[in-house]
Amino acid sequence: MTHEIVPISHEHIERFHRTLDFVARERRYLAFLEAPPLDEARTYVLNNIAKGYPHLVVLSEGEVAGWCDIVPKSRPVHAHVGVLGLALLPEFRGQGVGERLMLQTLEAARTFGLHRVELTVREDNKNAIALYKKIGFDIEGLMRDAMKVDGVYESTYLMSLLL
Numbered sequence: 001m002t003h004e005i006v007p008i009s010h011e012h013i014e015r016f017h018r019t020l021d022f023v024a025r026e027r028r029y030l031a032f033l034e035a036p037p038l039d040e041a042r043t044y045v046l047n048n049i050a051k052g053y054p055h056l057v058v059l060s061e062g063e064v065a066g067w068c069d070i071v072p073k074s075r076p077v078h079a080h081v082g083v084l085g086l087a088l089l090p091e092f093r094g095q096g097v098g099e100r101l102m103l104q105t106l107e108a109a110r111t112f113g114l115h116r117v118e119l120t121v122r123e124d125n126k127n128a129i130a131l132y133k134k135i136g137f138d139i140e141g142l143m144r145d146a147m148k149v150d151g152v153y154e155s156t157y158l159m160s161l162l163l
């Protein structure tokens, strides 16, 4: 499927929210089980745009097929650290789109001036972990039973990349 990767803008917010909600409701990948309310998502995106934080979307046939964002932590001592989020709709997975999207977003993080990018990934998310390792992220530790989904505890890896 043809697609383009572009910085998120105001016009993408509702479609971004729908895509986030879809992947969250898969319940297997994210730290959300549904998207936050649209107004909250709008505030989040508008803040990313206003501050110039890296937040890219994959556009295909008018839809937002995925996104990657890297948002700096708020405290001054952590301001050099960005937290990465990433997902694609199912039909866009496994074709190299995630890797391209992530590399472009990391380039934007470098340009922004971030030094460290970190993420958490659920222990059984083998595809995402393979992608992160391929790009150069290292596992820093296993956060034991960090999540509980449908009554089952799940551990998450903390991974990071120094830019």
Ligand SMILES: CC(C)(COP(=O)(O)OP(=O)(O)OC[C@H]1O[C@@H](n2cnc3c(N)ncnc32)[C@H](O)[C@@H]1OP(=O)(O)O)[C@@H](O)C(=O)NCCC(=O)NCCS
Pocket (backbone or CB within 6 Å): 023, 029, 030, 086, 087, 088, 089, 092, 093, 094, 095, 096, 097, 098, 099, 100, 120, 121, 122, 125, 126, 127, 128, 130, 131, 132, 134
């Ligand atoms: C994780 C995700 C973003 C990866 O994007 P993708 O486009 O599917 O991955 P790519 O096709 O770019 O693959 C890049 C690398 O990832 C790994 N990978 C991706 N899919 C894989 C699979 N099915 N099996 C094994 N490795 C896989 C490989 O290392 C691959 O490199 P290679 O093709 O040279 O072997 C995507 O699968 C996705 O959206 N998954 C659901 C949401 C999610 O898990 N988000 C991350 C939460 S932490």
